[in-house]
Amino acid sequence: MAVADPAKEIADWAVKVLGASRLRAASALALFPSDPDRVEITLQPRKRPGDLVSQTVLGACAFYRSRRMPKPGQARVERMCQRIYDTTMTIACISDVALTERATTALARLARQTGALVFDGQRVHDEVGRLVIDLQGRFDVGAMAPQLAVVSSGEPIAAAAKARDGVTVTALKRGKGFRFSPAHERHLRYLGLEPRSREGQARIKELATFFKQVRPQLYLERTADDGDVLAIARTLARGRVAVINDGWAFYDPDGRVLLDRNGELDPKARWPMTD
Numbered sequence: 001m002a003v004a005d006p007a008k009e010i011a012d013w014a015v016k017v018l019g020a021s022r023l024r025a026a027s028a029l030a031l032f033p034s035d036p037d038r039v040e041i042t043l044q045p046r047k048r049p050g051d052l053v054s055q056t057v058l059g060a061c062a063f064y065r066s067r068r069m070p071k072p073g074q075a076r077v078e079r080m081c082q083r084i085y086d087t088t089m090t091i092a093c094i095s096d097v098a099l100t101e102r103a104t105t106a107l108a109r110l111a112r113q114t115g116a117l118v119f120d121g122q123r124v125h126d127e128v129g130r131l132v133i134d135l136q137g138r139f140d141v142g143a144m145a146p147q148l149a150v151v152s153s154g155e156p157i158a159a160a161a162k163a164r165d166g167v168t169v170t171a172l173k174r175g176k177g178f179r180f181s182p183a184h185e186r187h188l189r190y191l192g193l194e195p196r197s198r199e200g201q202a203r204i205k206e207l208a209t210f211f212k213q214v215r216p217q218l219y220l221e222r223t224a225d226d227g228d229v230l231a232i233a234r235t236l237a238r239g240r241v242a243v244i245n246d247g248w249a250f251y252d253p254d255g256r257v258l259l260d261r262n263g264e265l266d267p268k269a270r271w272p273m274t275d
Contacts, residue, residue, distance in 0.1 A: 005114055007043040007089060013113055014041065018106050037100040039107070042092045057084045060119065064133065073137020075262070079248055080124060080132050082261045083117060083144060086183040086247055091116060115147050128225050146246035148180040149229045151218040152211065153242035159218055166227025169236070170219045178219040183247045187261070195263030203259045207250055210243060217242075230255055 005013075007027050014020040020029040020041065027043040046053035061081040069077065091114065093107055111118050111127045118125045124132040130143035150172075151157060159169040172178060191208040195201055218236060220229045230251065233244045237253040244251040249260035256269035 007045050010043055010089075010091070010110075010114055014110060017113075018109065031103060031106055037095065037097055037103050039093055039095045039099070039103050041110075042094075044090045044092065046088050046090075053087070053090050056090050057087055060084055064124075067135055067137070069137030073133060073139065076133050076137075076139045078262050079144065080117065082248055086186065087117075088182070089114075117144075145222070146229045146248070147222045148183070149220045149233045149244055149246040150178070150180055150184050150216045151220070151233050151237050151242055151244050152214045153217050153237070153240055154214045155217075155240065157217040157236060157240065157242070159236070163223070164232060166222060166224030167229055167232045168221050168223050169232065170221075172216045172219055174215065178216075179221065180219060180247070184216065184245055187245055187247055187250075190261060195259070197263060199267070200259060200263040200265060203265050207243070207259060214243075 011020075011022070011026065011029060014029050014031075015022065018031060020031050021033045022028070023030055023040070027045075029041040029043075031039040031041065044053055044056075048054075061077075061084060064077045064080070067077075091110070093110075095103065099107070107118075108129060110116070111125075111129075115127050117127070117132060123134040126132050126143045126145075127147075130140040131138065132143045133139045157171075159171045162169060170178065188211055191204055191211065193204070195204055218233070220233055222229050230244065230246060233246075234251075234253060234255045237244055240253060242253055243258065244253070244255070250258040252258055252269045254270070256266040257264065258269045259265045
């Protein structure tokens with residue numbers, strides 16, 4: 001599930017970097033087209049509610065939600081499903097034979113380039129190969145690290161550097177879109193819902209009021225495997241009245257969870273967020 005790049009950019013990258021060949025349609029490619037380990041790649045952008053991609057992502061979540069798993073696995077499934085809901089595209093990779101080492105390596109590079117979750121019928125891995133979840137509910141706690149984040153505040157926040165420790169930081173101008181914009185806007189719409197707990201209901205009202213008065217100030221994107229988006233965001237937001245959003249949760253400037261998409265929160269998170 002690709003969560004960022006347009007189909008044309010992914011196709012152009014695959015041709016240039018992986019040596020893929022374009023097929024009959026602009027969104028169809030082939031790796032090693034004349035060899036036995038040929039892999040056909042189809043890029044399917046998400047265009048409207050209820051389309052093929054929407055049905056695919058809903059089916060993927062239903063598949064895992066129907067499995068009986070221990071509670072930690074169930075919580076990981078919910079987090080994975082929120083990442084899947086934010087997807088903009090599915091990338092189908094089909095081979096007539098078992099994937100060879102060079103095919104696996106090429107597809108791993110494609111996953112890393114697109115920030116994708118990879119499903120092989122039994123397991124889901126993140127873009128760097130860490131186990132997100134398997135059918136028994138096992139997972140790598142380090143998997144699905146935030147790729148993108150936005151810091152929102154009522155006061156301007158200057159970006160100290162454009163790139164630092166594997167993370168790019170961009171100061172946002174009013175009305176300027178960014179790659180995380182669709183997921184961020186979808187997450188803000190979540191503030192119109194009603195969490196199960198009384199504490200969550202109170203927090204969601206506070207956040208809804210906050211976001212009526214502020215705008216996104218900084219956009220952060222992980223550009224290296226060891227880049228820590230939330231750590232950099234905390235550094236830039238510390239001492240300010242600000243909220244960090246990574247698509248899964250809203251955080252205070254110290255990184256404590258104000259509210260996540262499961263309706264959970266850290267009671268130690270500070271509100272209002274001032275020192």
